[in-house]
Structure formats: structure tokens, C-alpha cells
Amino acid sequence: MTISVKSKTLPSSILGPEISVVPDDHPFRQEFRGWLAENSPGIPEPLDQDEKFALRRAWQRTLFEGGWAGPAWAEEYGGRGAGPFHQFMYYEELALARAPFIANTPGISLLGPTLIEVGSEELKSRFLPVMLSAEEIFCQGFSEPDAGSDLAAIRAKARLDGDEWVIDGQKIWTTWAQYSDFCFVLCRTDPASERHRGLTLLICPMDQEGVTVRPIEQISGDPEFCEVFFDGARAPAAYAVGGVDDGWTTAMILFQFERGDQGFTDHSRMLVHLHEIAAELREPRAAGRISAAAAAQARRRLAALWTRCQELRRFNLRVAARLEEGESIGMNGSVVNLFWGELEREIGELTAELHGARGLLLGTEPGHEVLATRAGTIHSGTSEIQLNIIAERLLGLPR
Numbered sequence: 001m002t003i004s005v006k007s008k009t010l011p012s013s014i015l016g017p018e019i020s021v022v023p024d025d026h027p028f029r030q031e032f033r034g035w036l037a038e039n040s041p042g043i044p045e046p047l048d049q050d051e052k053f054a055l056r057r058a059w060q061r062t063l064f065e066g067g068w069a070g071p072a073w074a075e076e077y078g079g080r081g082a083g084p085f086h087q088f089m090y091y092e093e094l095a096l097a098r099a100p101f102i103a104n105t106p107g108i109s110l111l112g113p114t115l116i117e118v119g120s121e122e123l124k125s126r127f128l129p130v131m132l133s134a135e136e137i138f139c140q141g142f143s144e145p146d147a148g149s150d151l152a153a154i155r156a157k158a159r160l161d162g163d164e165w166v167i168d169g170q171k172i173w174t175t176w177a178q179y180s181d182f183c184f185v186l187c188r189t190d191p192a193s194e195r196h197r198g199l200t201l202l203i204c205p206m207d208q209e210g211v212t213v214r215p216i217e218q219i220s221g222d223p224e225f226c227e228v229f230f231d232g233a234r235a236p237a238a239y240a241v242g243g244v245d246d247g248w249t250t251a252m253i254l255f256q257f258e259r260g261d262q263g264f265t266d267h268s269r270m271l272v273h274l275h276e277i278a279a280e281l282r283e284p285r286a287a288g289r290i291s292a293a294a295a296a297q298a299r300r301r302l303a304a305l306w307t308r309c310q311e312l313r314r315f316n317l318r319v320a321a322r323l324e325e326g327e328s329i330g331m332n333g334s335v336v337n338l339f340w341g342e343l344e345r346e347i348g349e350l351t352a353e354l355h356g357a358r359g360l361l362l363g364t365e366p367g368h369e370v371l372a373t374r375a376g377t378i379h380s381g382t383s384e385i386q387l388n389i390i391a392e393r394l395l396g397l398p399r
């Protein structure tokens with residue numbers, strides 16, 4: 001797919017007051033901004049899912065060729081060794097350029113950094129380059145029908161047969177499984193084990209008889225995630241990531257990357273979205289679609305949401321500062337997750353109201369977007385689970 005460049009980068013002032021450690025004139029920002037102005041395809045992404053995925057894959061390829069696909073990865077693995085403040089600026093610039101998402105997020109943000117930390121040299125050289133270039137796509141096989149929030153209840157199992165793992169079980173809600181070449185699957189490898197013991201993270205090839213993928217249609221109309229059935233599926237013995245029977249440790253390392261990465265990405269895309277809503281509310285046309293009273297209420301909600309996004313931006317910056325000091329994100333990841341999920345959903349609701357009945361129509365851009373934001377408080381851990389973590393582990397309240 002060819003990418004046609006049609007976006008103009010928004011000024012960074014729309015993100016809020018300038019912050020001195022990540023200033024507008026930082027050379028890293030300036031370099032990436034210049035590159036994005038030349039290369040970003042901008043919005044909107046196509047509504048058709050196959051076309052959208054193809055665009056994201058082509059876009060990741062473009063980033064890769066420009067040396068911008070995985071800035072947080074060390075240079076020896078094709079990244080730029082960008083620290084947390086640089087990642088913060090990277091995601092802000094992507095949002096300002098209204099760049100699409102990439103195709104291989106589970107690979108670049110989750111499995112890749114985990115491989116770099118605990119993977120064998122064989123796995124690193126086999127998978128990291130193709131992950132970065134989007135030549136091969138990866139999906140995350142953690143959730144099961146009875147093991148979502150309670151991940152330690154995993155039942156998918158794997159046993160060694162000669163030099164191969166044989167995997168049996170079912171995964172669910174596996175995003176982009178239908179486009180993936182590999183799934184990183186959390187399996188029970190010690191049959192006598194319970195809960196978080198005796199698990200292993202395995203990389204399983206998808207293109208084989210033992211793997212069946214059934215897409216599930218979401219409320220937005222997209223069959224974005226899937227059921228994945230493993231019936232005697234095979235993976236090389238060497239495709240275990242981290243220690244065998246120590247998959248819980250590997251999974252926790254992977255989650256640290258998920259939470260850290262999310263903290264850098266969220267506020268900027270939402271602030272750009274709020275900027276677009278503000279532009280609509282300034283247009284006289286908007287007043288025609290909704291009543292004057294509803295427009296006044298929308299303006300108040302917009303201001304409140306913008307203020308909360310500013311708080312999230314500041315919080316994310318504090319997280320980045322702690323990561324720069326070598327600390328881990330820890331429980332702060334739950335605060336970011338909760339904040340972001342709720343904000344995204346409320347921004348979706350405001351968008352819906354501004355578009356009246358059209359705001360809930362499938363097949364329209366606002367309708368699609370509004371319905372897609374409902375997932376914000378579920379994936380990456382539900383809001384209830386984040387609240388439990390904050391209450392118990394940050395505030396020390398009883399279970």
C-alpha cells in the first residue's frame with residue numbers, strides 16, 4: 001500500500017503549557033517533527049478493517065525505514081535507545097502529526113522489550129528485526145474465557161514433545177490474531193501447578209493446522225479481536241521466552257512495558273481530539289446540529305475534560321521522571337490506566353453528543369470512534385481492577 005501524505009502537524013501549544021524538560025525546541029522533537037511532516041499519512045484511517053490494518057502496516061514500514069519504528073529499543077536492536085522523556089516527546093509528536101497507529105503494537109511495545117530483557121540470543125535475532133519492520137505480526141494470547149482479570153487462572157497447557165512444544169487450549173479477545181504470524185501465548189507447562197506457578201510464555205506460529213482463529217465482532221462493527229483455539233499446535237522448544245515454568249515473572253515484566261508505554265501515548269492523542277472538538281464547537285454549523293443549551297453544556301464538559309487531560313499529562317511526566325531515575329512504573333501504571341480509560345470513554349461520549357444521532361451510527365467515522373472508545377475501561381485491565389490495585393497497594397486499604 002502506498003501512503004499519501006496529507007497531514008499538517010498541529011502546534012504543540014494545543015497540548016497545554018510548555019514543559020521545560022520536554023520543550024518545543026528540543027532537537028529530538030524538532031528532528032522527528034520534520035520527518036513526520038514529510039512522511040505521516042495523517043488521518044482519517046480507513047473504516048474498513050483490512051484497509052486500516054494494511055495502512056498501519058505500511059506506516060510502520062515507513063517508520064522503520066526512517067529509523068523511527070521502535071525508539072525505546074537499544075540501537076543494537078534497531079532502536080534509538082530513547083529514554084522516557086524522549087519517548088514522551090515521540091508520542092506527543094505522533095499525536096500532533098495525527099499519525100496512524102502502527103500494526104505491530106503487541107510486538108514493539110510488549111514482546112520486543114521483554115525479549116530484549118529476558119529472551120535468548122536466538123529469539124532476539126530471529127524475531128526483533130521482523131517485528132520492527134512489520135514483516136511479521138505478533139498478537140498477545142493471555143486472556144481466556146475464564147481467565148481475564150484473574151490471569152493466574154490460565155488453563156491453556158503446553159508439554160514438550162521432543163524438540164517441540166505441543167499447545168492445547170483457548171484464548172480470547174486476541175487483538176489482530178487474524179493478521180498475525182505469531183502469538184505469544186501464556187500456557188501452563190507444569191501440569192501439577194496452580195495459579196501463577198508453572199506457567200511459560202511461548203511464541204507459537206499461527207500458520208499451522210493446530211491453530212484456528214475466529215474473529216469476534218465488536219460493538220463498533222470491527223472484528224478486531226478473535227477467539228484462538230490451539231489443538232495440538234506446535235512451537236519449537238527454543239521459543240520459550242524467559243524461564244520455563246517461570247512465565248508469571250515474564251508476564252509481569254511484559255506488563256511493566258505495557259503500562260510504561262501507555263503512559264507516554266495517552267494524553268497527547270486525547271488532547272488532539274479535544275482540540276478538534278473545540279474547533280467544531282467554535283463553528284456556527286455545530287450550533288445547528290445541537291441546541292444552544294446542549295452546546296453550552298458541551299463547552300463546560302470540554303473544559304473539564306481538557307483540565308483532566310492536563311493532569312494526566314503532568315502525571316505521565318512525573319512517571320517519566322521516575323523512570324529516568326531508574327525506578328519502575330509500579331502501581332502508578334494503574335493510575336494512568338484508570339485515568340486514561342475513563343477519559344477516553346467520556347471524550348467518546350462528548351463526540352457522540354456533538355454529532356447527534358449520527359454519533360451512534362455504525363459506518364460513520366464519529367459513530368465508529370464513539371463505540372470503539374467503550375473498550376478503554378476494559379482492555380489492559382478493567383477500571384474495577386485498577387481501582388482494586390490502587391486501593392490495596394497504593395493506599396493500603398484492606399482487600
Ligand SMILES: Cc1cc2nc3c(=O)[nH]c(=O)nc-3n(C[C@H](O)[C@H](O)[C@H](O)COP(=O)(O)OP(=O)(O)OC[C@H]3O[C@@H](n4cnc5c(N)ncnc54)[C@H](O)[C@@H]3O)c2cc1C
Pocket residue numbers: 139140141142143144145147148149150172173174175176225375378379380381382383384385388
Ligand atoms: C478491545 C480489547 C482488546 C483486547 N485485546 C487483548 C489481547 O490482544 N490479548 C489478550 O490476551 N487480551 C485482550 N483483551 C482482554 C482484556 O485483557 C480483558 O477483557 C480484561 O482483562 C478483562 O477480562 P475479562 O474480559 O475476562 O472480564 P472479567 O475478568 O470476567 O471481568 C468481568 C467484570 O467483572 C469485574 N471484575 C472482575 N474481577 C473483579 C474483582 N476482583 N474486583 C472487582 N471487579 C472485578 C471486571 O472489572 C469486569 O467489569 C482485550 C480486551 C478488549 C476489550
